[in-house]
Amino acid sequence: MAARTGIFPTFFLSGFExxxxxxxxxxxxxxxEETRHREHxxxxxxxxxxxxxxxAREGIPWPLVDRGGDYDFSCIDPFLEAQRRHRILPIWDLCHYGYPDDLDPFGDDFAPRFAAYARAAASYVTARTDGGPHFFTPMNEITFFGYMAGEWGWAAPFGKDRETRRRLTLAMSAADIAGVKAIREVVPDARMVHIDPLIWVVPPRDRPDLAEAARIESYDDAYIAWDVIGGLRHPELGGSLEILDIIGFNNYSFGQMEYREQGPHSALEPGDDRIRPLCDLIEEGWKRYRRPCIVAETSGLKGGRPEWLNDVVSEGLAAVNRGVDLHGICMFPAxxxxxWHSGEWLHNGIADVERLPNGSLMRVPYIPYVEALHDWQRRLGRVTSLDDDPFDEAIDLDDIVQAAKALAPEADVDWH
Structure with a gap:
């Protein structure tokens, strides 16, 4: 039987905020700049x-490079140089929660402007990359951005209601579709990774009247962007499953929530009997589109990082045993x-950050997290360090499938 080739050269991925x-x-x-990633x-x-x-997922800062249709991409040159030197394949994130000051996301020029920028960005990075493949996330977490900037008022355009949230989600989805088409004019075989959180919303125990509102958020609103980009809703915007391409499921502890009528919902506490296994959420999301998928972001906090990775990998393998086409797990951030709100370091990375007396930010790998990663790599038959040419072949997904069968993890609600 021929090997079942994966999309990426390694099963474990990472990225930078x-x-x-x-x-x-x-x-x-x-x-x-706040993490000094360009400097480091x-x-x-x-x-x-x-x-x-x-x-590694890496960002191009649209608001900083786009000067009214003129572009200065020099701020990403350190990333390109480091990627070439260390042989790391980027997934370029073209809009990570920010658009230029002179743009209105509800204006007619928003999608064309993003498409022109996406075309220019794809041209810039591919001309400075040693071959392919080439991966892009045109608009990051459209559905979540709809909430944080359209309903909760955290970021521009500072919307404060559900209708603004839905309008923003559709506007960003339309721009994303236009961006994919523009990128593929430059790089016809470019792959797209469309990323949003997996969420589960339940009503408060004493408010059964909110059960329908919670159900809508779990099964309808959570999928708006993917549905539009995939052509399942608003087909007049030009979406298709080919444009949707690869699904990226983000998973954090606060993704399972109790419904609140105003403001962000309240995260369920560990041990709450309303928590669902991550495996179930991955399976439901995958079955909706049946496209290749990854866990595109996940991390625990502080000393819980190793246990969190153990839980997520186990749930991912349980999903593989249900037939889910899972191609990787991204430990985000590196x-x-x-x-965002307090400025305190989250301690959710593979490496922590320590501020030295001279003001520089030193990277300090969190060894228990690294050890947990290496343990899973060995159990899945993956490399624990890269050779000189990590791109010479993609992973054989049959290795992952066979490991999942052998380990036989059960979907489990007791993960935190």
């Missing part, structure tokens, strides 16, 4: 090689990031 939103009380923010780009990419990770 790269938000550039216009934040509610701080103006334009650049998380790459060589060190950050070098860290991935001994981890056996050959793929380097710690600040809490």
């Amino acid at each position: 790269c938000s550039t939103f216009l934040w509610k009380d701080q103006g334009r923010r650049d998380l790459c 780009s060589d060190e950050d990419y070098a860290m991935l090689r001994p981890l056996g990770i050959a793929v 380097v710690d990031m600040p809490n």
